[in-house]
Structures are given as C-alpha cells and as structure tokens.
Amino acid sequence: MRLGMPATRYFSYMVTSPQKWQFVLVANRLPVRRLWEGEQTKWVPSPGGLVSALRPVMAGNPNAVWVGWSGVPGAGADPFEMDGFQCHPLSISQGEIQLFYEGFSNATLWPLFHDALVPPEYHRTWWDSYRSVNERYAKVAAELAGPGATVWIHDYHLLLVPGLLREMRPDLRIGFFLHIPFPAWELYIRMPWRYEIIEGLLGANLIGLQTPLGADNFFRATSRITGAKTSGKTIVYAGRTTQVGIFPIGIDTNRVNDLLEDPTVQARAADIRQSLGSPQTVMLGVDRLDYTKGIEVRLRAFRELLAEGRLSPDRCTLIQIAEPSRSQVTGYAEVRRAVEQLVGDVNGNFGIMGRPVVHYLHQSHPISELVAMYSIADVMLVTPLRDGMNLVAKEYVASRTDNTGVLVLSEFTGAAHELRTAELVNPHDIEGLKSAMVAATHRSSGESAKAMKPMRRVVLSKTAQAWAENFLTKLEAC
Numbered sequence: 246m247r248l249g250m251p252a253t254r255y256f257s258y259m260v261t262s263p264q265k266w267q268f269v270l271v272a273n274r275l276p277v278r279r280l281w282e283g284e285q286t287k288w289v290p291s292p293g294g295l296v297s298a299l300r301p302v303m304a305g306n307p308n309a310v311w312v313g314w315s316g317v318p319g320a321g322a323d324p325f326e327m328d329g330f331q332c333h334p335l336s337i338s339q340g341e342i343q344l345f346y347e348g349f350s351n352a353t354l355w356p357l358f359h360d361a362l363v364p365p366e367y368h369r370t371w372w373d374s375y376r377s378v379n380e381r382y383a384k385v386a387a388e389l390a391g392p393g394a395t396v397w398i399h400d401y402h403l404l405l406v407p408g409l410l411r412e413m414r415p416d417l418r419i420g421f422f423l424h425i426p427f428p429a430w431e432l433y434i435r436m437p438w439r440y441e442i443i444e445g446l447l448g449a450n451l452i453g454l455q456t457p458l459g460a461d462n463f464f465r466a467t468s469r470i471t472g473a474k475t476s477g478k479t480i481v482y483a484g485r486t487t488q489v490g491i492f493p494i495g496i497d498t499n500r501v502n503d504l505l506e507d508p509t510v511q512a513r514a515a516d517i518r519q520s521l522g523s524p525q526t527v528m529l530g531v532d533r534l535d536y537t538k539g540i541e542v543r544l545r546a547f548r549e550l551l552a553e554g555r556l557s558p559d560r561c562t563l564i565q566i567a568e569p570s571r572s573q574v575t576g577y578a579e580v581r582r583a584v585e586q587l588v589g590d591v592n593g594n595f596g597i598m599g600r601p602v603v604h605y606l607h608q609s610h611p612i613s614e615l616v617a618m619y620s621i622a623d624v625m626l627v628t629p630l631r632d633g634m635n636l637v638a639k640e641y642v643a644s645r646t647d648n649t650g651v652l653v654l655s656e657f658t659g660a661a662h663e664l665r666t667a668e669l670v671n672p673h674d675i676e677g678l679k680s681a682m683v684a685a686t687h688r689s690s691g692e693s694a695k696a697m698k699p700m701r702r703v704v705l706s707k708t709a710q711a712w713a714e715n716f717l718t719k720l721e722a723c
C-alpha cells in the first residue's frame with residue numbers, strides 16, 4: 246500500500262511481513278515518529294533536515310527499507326510500509342535515550358563536532374550505551390540486508406555501525422554519510438574513544454562529508470590516529486580500502502515548488518504579512534533551538550540596531566521560529582532562557598501595544614507554513630556558529646522564485662561553501678553582522694536578483710535526489 250499523504254498529516258500504517266532488502270537505509274530516526282492517541286498509534290513526520298532530504302530519495306522504492314528509532318521510548322513497533330518503501334522501527338529504552346541519545350550523541354559528539362561550543366562531556370556509561378545501541382542497529386541491518394545489498398548509514402549517532410556491520414556481513418556494500426561537521430584534529434583527539442570511532446567508520450566502502458574542510462579534518466585524524474595510509478581520496482587500513490568524498494546535501498525542490506504553487510500556502514503567506522502589520526521589511530530566522538544556531542547573536546545584533554536607530558521598529562519586524570529540540574541535554578535549556586530573555590527585552594523596549602517587534606515561536610511548523618514564511622521574508626537570517634550544511638538557507642533560496650530577498654548567511658555553515666553570493670557574515674563579529682543586516686534592508690531589487698540567481702542555480706540543480714544519486718553511484722563503483 247502506498248500512502249503518499251502530505252507530510253503535515255498523520256500517517257496510518259500497514260504491518261508487512263519480514264523479508265530481505267536490496268537497499269537498507271540506517272538512521273537514528275525513522276522518517277516518521279510514533280504518537281499515541283488514546284489506544285491508537287499515529288505516525289507524524291520526524292523533525293530535522295536529514296529526514297526531509299532522505300524521504301524523497303526513498304519514496305516509491307519497493308526494494309528499500311529504512312531502519313530507525315520510532316521516536317518514543319520502549320518497545321518498537323511492527324514494520325510498516327509508507328510512501329512505497331518499508332520502515333523498520335527499532336526500540337530504544339528510556340535509559341538508552343538518556344545515555345545513548347541525550348548523552349553520548351548529543352552531549353559528547355554533538356558539541357565536540359561543533360567546535361566544542363559547549364564543553365563536551367565524556368562518560369564511560371554513555372559510551373557503553375552508545376556502543377550497545379550501535380550494535381543493535383548493525384544487527385538489524387545485517388538481518389534485513391539481502392546478499393550483496395547496499396547499506397547506507399547516516400550521521401553521528403551511528404559512527405560504529407559501519408565497522409560492526411562489516412564484521413557481521415562482509416558481503417555488503419556499506420556507505421556512511423556524516424551530516425554534521427567533522428572537527429579539527431586538535432579537538433577530535435580529546436575524544437577518549439577516538440580510535441574506536443575512526444575504526445568503526447572505516448568499515449564503510451565510502452564515507453561522505455559535507456565540505457572539503459570536513460574531509461581534510463577526517464583524513465588528518467585518521468592518518469594520525471590509525472597510521473593508515475592515505476592517498477588522494479583513499480584510505481587503506483587493516484587490509485581494506487575506504488573512499489572518502491565530498492557530497493553537499495540538497496533539498497527536495499519539487500516539494501517546495503508544489504507548496505509555492507498551492508493557493509492555500511499563497512493565501513497563508515499574505516495572511517502572515519498582514520497579521521504582522523504589513524511592515525516594509527520582514528526578517529526571518531528558522532532554527533531548531535540549539536546553541537550552534539547563533540540565535541542569540543542575531544537577536545543581540547537586532548536589539549543594537551533598533552537601539553542605534555539603524556533599523557526602525559515601525560518598518561522592520563523579525564520572525565524567529567525556534568523548534569523545540571533536545572530539551573533535556575546540557576546547554577539547550579540555557580540557550581532557551583537566553584533567547585527568551587532577549588526576545589522579552591527587545592519587545593519590552595521597542596514594541597508597541599499589540600505589535601511586538603520580534604515574533605518568537607517556540608513551536609515546530611510544517612514545511613507548508615515555513616514556505617509561506619520564506620516567501621514573505623525580505624531578509625533571511627542564517628547565522629550559526631557552526632553547521633554541517635543548513636538546509637533552511639537552501640529552502641529559502643528555493644522559495645524565491647522571483648529572485649527577490651536577501652540571504653544573510655554565516656561563513657561557518659556548509660551552505661556557505663556553495664551559496665557564495667549570499668551576504669556572508671562571521672557571526673562572532675557582531676558589528677559585521679549588524680552592517681550586513683542593515684545592508685540587506687537597503688539592497689535594490691537588481692542587486693538582490695544578481696545575488697539570488699546564482700544561488701538558485703545551485704539549489705535547484707543540486708537537489709536531495711541528485712545528492713543521493715551521486716553518493717550511491719560512487720558507492721556502487723567502490
């Protein structure tokens with residue numbers, strides 16, 4: 246059964262029987278997460294860029310299975326079919342969520358791989374849980390993969406899976422893609438299990454990274470830690486060869502286009518602009534509420550510009566979407582407090598009755614609502630302190646069909662390597678960021694179009710589907 250329902254609706258599901266698959270995708274999360282409604286299970290879209298990029302790649306592939314966590318603690322669910330491919334839920338206990346997901350994945354690896362923006366914590370109990378959950382993913386992938394099948398493993402939650410799976414099933418073709426940055430050698434060597442992680446990754450035939458810097462960092466860490474021989478894009482270690490490639494991820498541009506043409510999305514866009522009081526300039530930020538995203542720095546810059554009279558609260562409004570994320574993990578509650586304090590401060594000082602200057606929404610929004618916002622945003626603020634790619638920047642560009650709008654983009658995103666004509670900023674330099682924000686509001690339509698056109702060419706040609714095809718073609722050749 247192919248459901249093919251819009252991502253914003255609930256999914257029903259159909260249980261299917263066990264079989265072997267020619268293509269196995271392994272990621273921490275399934276594309277949908279489980280919700281209980283009374284006695285009934287519903288599946289709703291999972292958060293995050295990984296899911297939105299990979300779902301169209303899997304859609305309509307009857308030989309493919311996606312292995313991942315159902316998004317709730319405890320017992321897994323039965324396998325089911327969705328959008329023409331199979332989903333295989335894997336169970337993770339409440340304790341493992343604390344140790345494997347919140348602990349090692351998001352309080353050790355995530356900060357370490359994002360330039361140690363908050364201090365990474367190293368705990369042996371977290372590591373033990375990380376290893377045992379990785380073993381579970383590897384075991385399930387080994388059971389589901391047919392002879393000589395291709396297995397594509399994703400992201401920092403599953404760094405050990407390629408090596409574990411290689412031991413269980415030497416016949417498989419194994420690819421791994423890291424969606425986040427790979428850190429500088431000087432940072433990476435702080436990791437107590439630095440050798441085990443590199444060895445785990447080297448179980449893959451092909452490792453993909455988002456940027457040339459990530460690939461350089463990975464090569465350097467690998468050769469120093471393992472003594473492996475590296476030449477060009479190849480690593481030879483323990484009698485096996487691993488290729489490393491740079492594959493910047495893209496977005497599903499068809500989906501954005503369909504939404505832009507949808508009259509309800511168009512009406513919603515007009516509605517949003519009107520409800521803001523039809524300001525001259527709408528600025529927009531869309532992020533998970535994460536300390537890597539530079540939301541605070543953006544709000545401080547905005548506050549200073551209002552105080553200095555360089556932006557006027559009568560003419561300029563900022564919408565800041567902050568999707569709730571990892572609220573139990575160190576650093577996330579703090580960033581929420583800081584962001585909400587800044588929002589209160591700006592609105593308290595510069596808002597007027599019934600009209601705040603910052604519209605802050607600590608909620609997740611369906612892509613249809615985000616596309617409506619992109620289409621009315623004159624200035625898009627993407628200012629992470631570090632980000633593997635940042636697909637929001639690409640979604641904004643894809644939404645600007647008339648070549649209007651200005652993208653203010655941090656140099657420390659993967660997207661900045663490709664979107665060279667964005668208004669590039671160093672988010673640590675608040676004066677530079679302020680100047681870029683003001684310049685963005687003064688851009689003529691001719692200047693905006695000149696910058697937007699080349700970015701649109703990149704985004705529209707390097708889609709999520711093209712990215713996957715490119716990776717899988719290279720993997721087949723390994």
Ligand code: F6P
Nearest residue numbers: 274292293294295296400424425
């Ligand atoms: O690459 C980072 C990532 O894993 C993305 O897939 C996604 O945007 C986000 O983090 C999801 O985070 P979480 O699974 O912790 O909600």
